Amino acid sequence: MTTPGFRPTHVVPQQGMPAWEAPDPARPTVPLDALLPVQLVERRGDWGHVLCANGWEAWVDGRFLVAVPQDPPAADGPDSPGADPRPLLARAEEALARYRAAVEDLAGAGLDGESFRRRTQGLRIGVVVEGESVWLYDPAQGRWVYGDGTRLSTYATDRAPGAAADRGHSPTQVVPSDRGRGGP
Incomplete structure (x- = not known):
């Protein structure tokens, strides 16, 4: 469930x-x-108060959030590889179905914890739907894409700039930090 008014500002x-x-x-x-x-909703020094699509809120080290464009990429821009959203939606449905089946087996005592971890290892899915807009994570390409129902455009990626240029578009690069796991 997406929180009404949710509009990502960062990843x-x-x-x-x-x-x-x-x-x-x-x-x-x-x-x-x-x-x-x-969605970054408040800053207090280095702290950032964020809202997730499902309404969950948390505080993070706001210095390391990656800003995204204010508006999703225009659907009339250059096509991305796999610009048709249907194959990516089908892969997301398949991953979710596999996860759901594993959860049902775990809940029904058909799996133990270790078997559940093995069965779900490597599953990765990300979907945010807001009316006609959709943000999907494409694990094969290592990127989030935005779709308007007909086409997809790269929204953010974890690939290096050279790899993005090889795909014919210039996405927002997610840059890793060298910080520790402690607080801000």
Whole structure:
């Protein structure tokens, strides 16, 4: 479920990042996944208060969030490889179905924890739908794409600029940091 009014302003860096319940290093929570679109709603020094598409909120080291364009790329821009959204949507549905089946087997005692981890290892999916707009993570290309229902445009990528140029477009580059995992 997408929070009404959610519009990503940033993405989480490619290595993911720690998160906190409040701007206090003593109150850690679940870390944020790599390339997750978030909306920065408040800054307090180095701390950034972010909102995720599902309404979940957290505090992060705001210095390491990667800004994205204010508006999604225009669908009438240059085509991206795989500009038709249907194949990527089908792969997302397949990954979600595989995860759901593993969860059902785990809940029904058909799998133990280790078997569940093995069965879900390598699954990666990212989908944000807001009305006619969709943001999809393409793990094969290492990028988030934006779609308007007919075509996809690269929104953010974890590839180096040379690799992006080889694909014929210039996406937003996600730059890894050298920081530790502690608080801001």
